[in-house]
Amino acid sequence: MSEDSAPVAQQPVQEPDGPATSAVPPGLLALFLAFARMSLAGFGGVLVFARQAIVEQHHWMMADEFNETFALCHFLPGPNIVNLSMVFGARLRGIAGGIAAFAGLLLPPTLIMTVLAIIYARFGDVDVLRRILAGISGAAVGLLIAVVFRMMTPLLKRLDALALILMLGVFLAIGVLRLPLQAVLLVAIPVSVGATFLMRRKVAA
Numbered sequence: 001m002s003e004d005s006a007p008v009a010q011q012p013v014q015e016p017d018g019p020a021t022s023a024v025p026p027g028l029l030a031l032f033l034a035f036a037r038m039s040l041a042g043f044g045g046v047l048v049f050a051r052q053a054i055v056e057q058h059h060w061m062m063a064d065e066f067n068e069t070f071a072l073c074h075f076l077p078g079p080n081i082v083n084l085s086m087v088f089g090a091r092l093r094g095i096a097g098g099i100a101a102f103a104g105l106l107l108p109p110t111l112i113m114t115v116l117a118i119i120y121a122r123f124g125d126v127d128v129l130r131r132i133l134a135g136i137s138g139a140a141v142g143l144l145i146a147v148v149f150r151m152m153t154p155l156l157k158r159l160d161a162l163a164l165i166l167m168l169g170v171f172l173a174i175g176v177l178r179l180p181l182q183a184v185l186l187v188a189i190p191v192s193v194g195a196t197f198l199m200r201r202k203v204a205a
Contacts, residue, residue: 025060025092025093026058026060026092026093027093028093028096028097028100029100031092031093031104032100032104034053034054034058034101034104035050035085035089035100035101035103035104035105036104036105036107036108037049037053038050038053038104038105039104039105039106039108039109040108040109040112046081046105047070047080047081047144048143048144048146048147050081050084051066051150054066054088060088061088063151063153063154064154066151067154069084069087069088069091070084070151072087073087075189081105082106085098085101085102085104085105086098086102089101089102152167162195162196166188166191166192166195169188170184170188173188
């Protein structure tokens with residue numbers, strides 16, 4: 001057999017924005033344990049650890065897919081990370097997967113916070129405890145800022161001007177001008193959907 005006709009080993013598809021996604025979806029127990037670990041490690045918010053586990057550790061989603069799913073969860077009622085667990089679990093394993101991820105996310109911290117609430121009710125006035133909580137809140141802000149920049153990376157790599165302009169506009173409207181969140185979303189959602197539709201239609205033409 002000549003060198004030109006020799007079989008070539010199949011290589012996993014590598015996307016520019018991160019490692020290839022896992023071909024085998026996780027089982028229900030794996031989903032439960034993964035989200036349980038996220039919730040137990042999620043000091044200052046689970047989003048940081050959710051992205052790290054889903055995108056970087058297990059490769060269950062690409063960076064763009066995670067951003068799009070999390071964006072969808074912003075427009076659903078309820079806490080964003082809880083919505084993410086349900087949407088992500090259901091996407092991989094149906095309704096049972098959504099319930100497994102939801103339970104893993106909420107059950108461990110609920111048990112821990114119940115115990116801590118009892119302790120805080122008794123010792124909440126201790127000055128050392130107040131200083132500890134103040135330090136934790138500062139670290140939480142740092143973690144949140146870090147994950148925001150990580151989630152922006154795919155947009156910056158593609159130089160997606162439309163997405164960056166929309167993101168900046170929403171930030172200015174809510175963070176600087178202090179406009180009502182509901183009013184901003186009512187304008188931003190149809191504008192972003194319409195602009196994306198027109199851009200993709202233009203590229204396909």
